[in-house]
Amino acid sequence: MLADIFINPWIDMVEAPDFLLQVLWEGLVSGILYALIALGFVLIFRSSRIFNFAQGIMVVFAALTLVGLHAYGVPAWIAVALTLGVMFILAVTIERVVLRPLVGQPDIILFMATIGITLFLIGFGEIIFGGENKQMISAELGIPTGDTVLEPWGGLLILQHLDITVVIVATLLVAALLAFLNFTQMGRAIRALGDDHQAALSVGISLQTIWVLVWFIAGIIALVTGIAWGARAGVSFALEVIAYKALPVLMLGGLESITGAIVGGLMIGILEKLFEIYWGQPLLGGNTETWFAFVLALIVLLFRPQGLFGERIIERV
Amino acid sequence: MLYRTAGQFKTSYQADQALFPVKQDAFLLGVILLLAWVILPMVASEFVFQALLIPVLIFSLAALGLNILTGFAGQLSLGTGAFMGVGAYACYKMVSIFPEMNLIVAILLSGFFSAAIGVAFGIPSLRIKGFYLAIATLAAQFFLVWLFEKWAWLYNYNASGAIQVPNLDIFGIFVSGPQAASITEYYVVLFVVSLLTMVCINLTRGTLGRTWKATRDMDIAAELIGINLMKSKLTAFAISSYIVGVAGALYVFLWKGAAEPNAFDIPLSFQVLFIAIIGGLGSVLGNYLGAILIVGLPVVLNLVPNALGISINSAMVEHLNVMIVGGLIVFFLIVEPHGLNQLWRLIREKLIIWPFPH
Numbered sequence: 161m162l163a164d165i166f167i168n169p170w171i172d173m174v175e176a177p178d179f180l181l182q183v184l185w186e187g188l189v190s191g192i193l194y195a196l197i198a199l200g201f202v203l204i205f206r207s208s209r210i211f212n213f214a215q216g217i218m219v220v221f222a223a224l225t226l227v228g229l230h231a232y233g234v235p236a237w238i239a240v241a242l243t244l245g246v247m248f249i250l251a252v253t254i255e256r257v258v259l260r261p262l263v264g265q266p267d268i269i270l271f272m273a274t275i276g277i278t279l280f281l282i283g284f285g286e287i288i289f290g291g292e293n294k295q296m297i298s299a300e301l302g303i304p305t306g307d308t309v310l311e312p313w314g315g316l317l318i319l320q321h322l323d324i325t326v327v328i329v330a331t332l333l334v335a336a337l338l339a340f341l342n343f344t345q346m347g348r349a350i351r352a353l354g355d356d357h358q359a360a361l362s363v364g365i366s367l368q369t370i371w372v373l374v375w376f377i378a379g380i381i382a383l384v385t386g387i388a389w390g391a392r393a394g395v396s397f398a399l400e401v402i403a404y405k406a407l408p409v410l411m412l413g414g415l416e417s418i419t420g421a422i423v424g425g426l427m428i429g430i431l432e433k434l435f436e437i438y439w440g441q442p443l444l445g446g447n448t449e450t451w452f453a454f455v456l457a458l459i460v461l462l463f464r465p466q467g468l469f470g471e472r473i474i475e476r477v
Numbered sequence: 478m479l480y481r482t483a484g485q486f487k488t489s490y491q492a493d494q495a496l497f498p499v500k501q502d503a504f505l506l507g508v509i510l511l512l513a514w515v516i517l518p519m520v521a522s523e524f525v526f527q528a529l530l531i532p533v534l535i536f537s538l539a540a541l542g543l544n545i546l547t548g549f550a551g552q553l554s555l556g557t558g559a560f561m562g563v564g565a566y567a568c569y570k571m572v573s574i575f576p577e578m579n580l581i582v583a584i585l586l587s588g589f590f591s592a593a594i595g596v597a598f599g600i601p602s603l604r605i606k607g608f609y610l611a612i613a614t615l616a617a618q619f620f621l622v623w624l625f626e627k628w629a630w631l632y633n634y635n636a637s638g639a640i641q642v643p644n645l646d647i648f649g650i651f652v653s654g655p656q657a658a659s660i661t662e663y664y665v666v667l668f669v670v671s672l673l674t675m676v677c678i679n680l681t682r683g684t685l686g687r688t689w690k691a692t693r694d695m696d697i698a699a700e701l702i703g704i705n706l707m708k709s710k711l712t713a714f715a716i717s718s719y720i721v722g723v724a725g726a727l728y729v730f731l732w733k734g735a736a737e738p739n740a741f742d743i744p745l746s747f748q749v750l751f752i753a754i755i756g757g758l759g760s761v762l763g764n765y766l767g768a769i770l771i772v773g774l775p776v777v778l779n780l781v782p783n784a785l786g787i788s789i790n791s792a793m794v795e796h797l798n799v800m801i802v803g804g805l806i807v808f809f810l811i812v813e814p815h816g817l818n819q820l821w822r823l824i825r826e827k828l829i830i831w832p833f834p835h
Contacts (some may be wrong), residue, residue: 211608261811267608268553269814272754275747276806283800287793404619404743407612415608445627454616458601461613465604475697 169438191429197406198421200378206354213274216403223386224289236300247379296390326388408453420469480828526659540752540764542720548758550713551693556614559621561725562741563591568726584726588719595718625738639737757816766817
């Protein structure tokens with residue numbers, strides 16, 4: 161029993177390095193997607209202290225809108241543009257209808273409001289688009305479908321072209337986002353708001369504009385995640401669960417940290433895959449991915465309560 | 478005029494500290510109890526029992542448990558559904574190991590199992606705060622539901638993986654299972670809920686309740702005036718999980734009749750959280766008002782199309798329900814962030830000074 165826990169998994173890893181690489185690759189791909197979703201959370205949390213539970217349903221909603229528009233005969237790329245428009249309208253509506261009247265309320269109230277938005281969007285999405293599983297329009301968007309087979313150490317390593325595309329696009333998006341945050345006026349305004357609300361307001365940064373902007377960025381991220389995940393698993397409301405996967409990433413990386421979201425996402429993606437393959441399936445009956453990330457984050461938090469990269473918590477009476 | 482408190486003089490500290498210092502409050506409670514214990518059971522139909530009365534009571538109890546933790550002690554928890562599950566599975570194992578056990582005793586005991594697990598998952602709260610803790614309680618949520626699925630001993634190795642409530646009787650009257658009458662189930666639920674509500678009202682008024690409130694309002698300040706935070710937080714977790722566990726046992730044994738592991742998944746947690754927040758955090762009455770709204774609303778919404786003579790298919794009604802409930806949650810949060818309990822307090826204030834505006 162002890163050997164099964166402490167020794168055999170390592171032996172398995174060394175004996176089949178190609179399989180280990182495969183596992184690591186799959187972990188990396190999902191890790192990048194977790195990091196993307198977590199980034200959406202972090203941006204909104206930094207600029208408005210809102211813990212945006214609706215990020216997951218925004219992913220579903222964006223993907224459904226895209227697929228739905230295409231089903232009405234809209235060409236794929238125009239559908240993407242239109243979906244971005246829809247996400248912008250959504251961001252403006254949420255800011256106007258929900259957030260503005262709730263400014264200054266306790267965090268938990270704002271959190272509940274985002275759950276209310278989630279429920280509303282679930283009902284709305286099901287009425288308009290229907291609940292059944294749909295195919296993502298990957299071919300029309302020019303996402304390659306084949307795979308590359310590598311043979312490291314005489315073994316077998318299959319890289320889906322789809323996954324490679326996802327990794328490249330996600331990396332580009334993250335890079336673009338970081339550049340936006342660091343080198344543009346708008347981006348610096350977002351960061352200023354994250355550092356100190358009142359100081360930012362006093363130098364003339366508009367809270368409302370920034371809120372719409374971060375929700376719109378979260379919408380763009382949602383669309384990219386929706387396309388990537390939808391191409392792998394189909395578009396349905398089950399996609400919403402990947403939002404839950406972003407939560408331990410946030411715990412691990414810290415709610416305010418952009419670096420934390422990226423590093424945490426990759427760590428959780430890879431570690432949960434490793435645990436599932438080498439410990440979960442042989443010893444615990446599998447499907448450990450639902451909770452492993454949370455437990456890992458919980459253990460890390462016991463030692464660093466603000467997460468790996470979070471702002472140090474200073475408490476005063 | 479209707480609620481005039483003038484003339485009710487308190488001549489001792491004891492009278493001032495009484496549970497109901499205002500006569501009208503006591504009278505109102507008497508009316509509600511009479512309604513719940515005598516009048517409603519006499520007039521309610523089978524449908525009303527199963528769709529409204531029993532679930533409202535069970536969800537009120539669960540929300541009350543959560544409210545102790547979140548509203549009184551200030552520790553946000555998203556794992557309520559899983560703790561309800563612990564109570565339900567513990568009760569199921571107890572009645573299958575000791576079949577002659579009295580069901581009410583089993584239900585009240587099953588709360589202790591979820592209390593123990595609640596304390597275990599509450600330990601991180603000593604270091605983690607706010608949203609980090611909320612996500613940490615999600616660890617309990619996902620881990621426990623996974624455990625309900627994988628640990629076959631919990632559901633007696635049956636093929637379906639679900640727990641099925643057997644016919645159980647107390648003194649020859651069936652109280653649970655397919656043969657039990659709705660009215661018996663209702664009275665059992667009502668008894669347990671009334672009992673625990675009374676305990677909770679008194680707990681929150683006493684030393685423990687004040688300790689919790691101090692912890693909630695500012696934990697460092699509370700620590701400085703000599704409150705043991707560990708004790709305060711862990712008792713909140715224990716008592717809250719106990720009540721939630723009992724509510725979970727009632728949920729399966731006296732309402733659902735059977736449950737699969739995913740019945741305790743995250744939507745259940747959120748439903749209970751909605752009730753607690755819409756009802757009002759830090760209140761006891763609010764849980765009942767919130768449960769009436771959240772449980773009653775879908776039932777009413779289901780009846781509306783029929784009443785108007787419009788035929789909409791049931792899937793559509795379901796989705797409309799979800800949408801309307803979501804919209805209403807946002808609406809209520811905007812209109813009254815402190816919940817229905819606050820709304821009642823305002824009405825009461827107005828009634829006291831009526832017909833004058835000030």
